[in-house]
Amino acid sequence: MFSRRVPHDLEPTPWAEALAARRLAGATLLDLTEANPTRVGLGVMSDGERAALGGEDAARYEPDPRGGAEARRAVARYYASRGHAVDPHDVVLVAGTSEAYSHLFRLLADPGESIAAPAPSYPLFEPLAALEGVRLERYRLAWDGAWHLDLDSLERALDAGARGVIVVQPNHPTGSCLAPPEIARLDALCAAREVAIVSDEVFGDFPRPPAREPLPSLVGSRRAPTFVLSGLSKVCGMPGLKLSWIVACGPDAARERLRAGLEWIADLFLSVSSPVQAALPRLLEARHGFQARVRERLAINLAALDALSGRRPDLTALPAQGGWMAVLPVPTTRSEDEWALALLERDVVVHPGHFYDFEKPACLVLSLIALPRTFAEALARIESLAPER
Numbered sequence: 373m374f375s376r377r378v379p380h381d382l383e384p385t386p387w388a389e390a391l392a393a394r395r396l397a398g399a400t401l402l403d404l405t406e407a408n409p410t411r412v413g414l415g416v417m418s419d420g421e422r423a424a425l426g427g428e429d430a431a432r433y434e435p436d437p438r439g440g441a442e443a444r445r446a447v448a449r450y451y452a453s454r455g456h457a458v459d460p461h462d463v464v465l466v467a468g469t470s471e472a473y474s475h476l477f478r479l480l481a482d483p484g485e486s487i488a489a490p491a492p493s494y495p496l497f498e499p500l501a502a503l504e505g506v507r508l509e510r511y512r513l514a515w516d517g518a519w520h521l522d523l524d525s526l527e528r529a530l531d532a533g534a535r536g537v538i539v540v541q542p543n544h545p546t547g548s549c550l551a552p553p554e555i556a557r558l559d560a561l562c563a564a565r566e567v568a569i570v571s572d573e574v575f576g577d578f579p580r581p582p583a584r585e586p587l588p589s590l591v592g593s594r595r596a597p598t599f600v601l602s603g604l605s606k607v608c609g610m611p612g613l614k615l616s617w618i619v620a621c622g623p624d625a626a627r628e629r630l631r632a633g634l635e636w637i638a639d640l641f642l643s644v645s646s647p648v649q650a651a652l653p654r655l656l657e658a659r660h661g662f663q664a665r666v667r668e669r670l671a672i673n674l675a676a677l678d679a680l681s682g683r684r685p686d687l688t689a690l691p692a693q694g695g696w697m698a699v700l701p702v703p704t705t706r707s708e709d710e711w712a713l714a715l716l717e718r719d720v721v722v723h724p725g726h727f728y729d730f731e732k733p734a735c736l737v738l739s740l741i742a743l744p745r746t747f748a749e750a751l752a753r754i755e756s757l758a759p760e761r
Contacts, residue, residue, distance in 0.1 A: 379499070387713060387724070391716060391721060394716055400719060402719055402742075402749055404720065405722065405737075409611070409666070412743055413743065414665050417610070421651070421655055424650070425648065425650075425651045432646060432650070437635040437642065438465065439617075439644055442650075442653060443652040444460040446652045446653035447463045447465075447619070448463065450659075451589075451591055454576075454589065457592070462620040462621070462631065463618070463619055463620075464618045464634055465617050466638065466643065467615065467645075468603065468615075468616050469602075471616070471643060472599075473538075473601075474503070475618070475638060476634070477501060477504040479633050480536040481535040483505035483506065485533060486533055486534045487507075487508060487534055487535060488510070488530065488534035489510060490510070490513050490540060491511070491731075492545070492730045493538075493540050493546075494572075495727055495728060509534045510525070512525040519548035520551075521551075527561065530561060530565055534567060536567060536570055537562055537567060537569050539558065539570070539590070542575050542695040544695055546690070547693055547697060559595045559598075562597075566626075568599065568622075568630065569596050569599070570598075571590040571598060571600045572601045573601060574601065575696060577663055578663070578670070578694050579693060580674070581667055582671070587693065587694050591619055593621070594622045595623070599618050599634075601616060601619075602616065603615060603616025607656070607663075608659045613655070615652065618634065620634070666696070669740070669744070672744045676748050677751070683755070684755060686703060687702070696739060698738045700736045700754070701734065703734075705759055708726055708734050708736070711757075712736070715757065723737040725737060736754070
């Protein structure tokens, strides 16, 4: 009855069942999986931003498969403020990064072909790829006290025929970025094989406090065709407005050809609404207040993690360069699933590391934008569950 692209087994995991049961029981949960800024007091829209969504231009419908010209110029100005030159002609607007991935999977790979994706990283890649009829080839981010690109595993994925390579920087949830030599090697490998790079940079404005400068970007001159993704959800804290963008980079001939194909795909959907396109210049100009609130929240919750580490060195979060998540190794007296279930019994919601394809160490993944009192109380309950060394 169903396409093979849709999972036939949609039964919830034991963790999901336990979480649903706690919610049904009316428990007051300390949710450290919450990554939606509008639910933790951060994504607040001003009167001016609301007005921009309802102006005269909001009712005008002049469809362009790449998105409205002024909206694309606003994206180019955003990158200019970060020190990157972007031609608005190379910008394509989409309704969220999930749609961006879907468009790019269709553009780069035929059904049955593969895309290389990092592990650990988003659990979203697998279902998105399956829905487009393509496979994922995983390459590793290796941990040895810091995160590194496992070049051997990347080359194996490319040798297996991957038609594109996804990079996420800062990675979600490790918060790591590729080092300049790793980026250069990635670029060279993909250029030699005529494989495109898809660089997800939605958290690029959020270096780990106290750092303040935006993190590196793959926007710019590249040897391999490269598509850089970002959008309003993280840049402005407005996930409900459903606008993201793809910036095409790389050699002129390949970039023109691939961008034309991407425009053809986008023209079939025209999914970005006129009001949000019209408001985009104003929304991007107003992003600094939101980003300042996020930086303050990150600093407070990271201080709580540092205090926990001071008391319990065995509960020390892994270092990171950016992003909104923390990876907390936990004692192996329990499995990750047992940790997550035991914490649910104490009304603390966390993700076990295997949700993101962590190999080791055993860890929990925590959102750093949770309300500070929620975060602090949840850490106290995690600490109380950890055996003393």
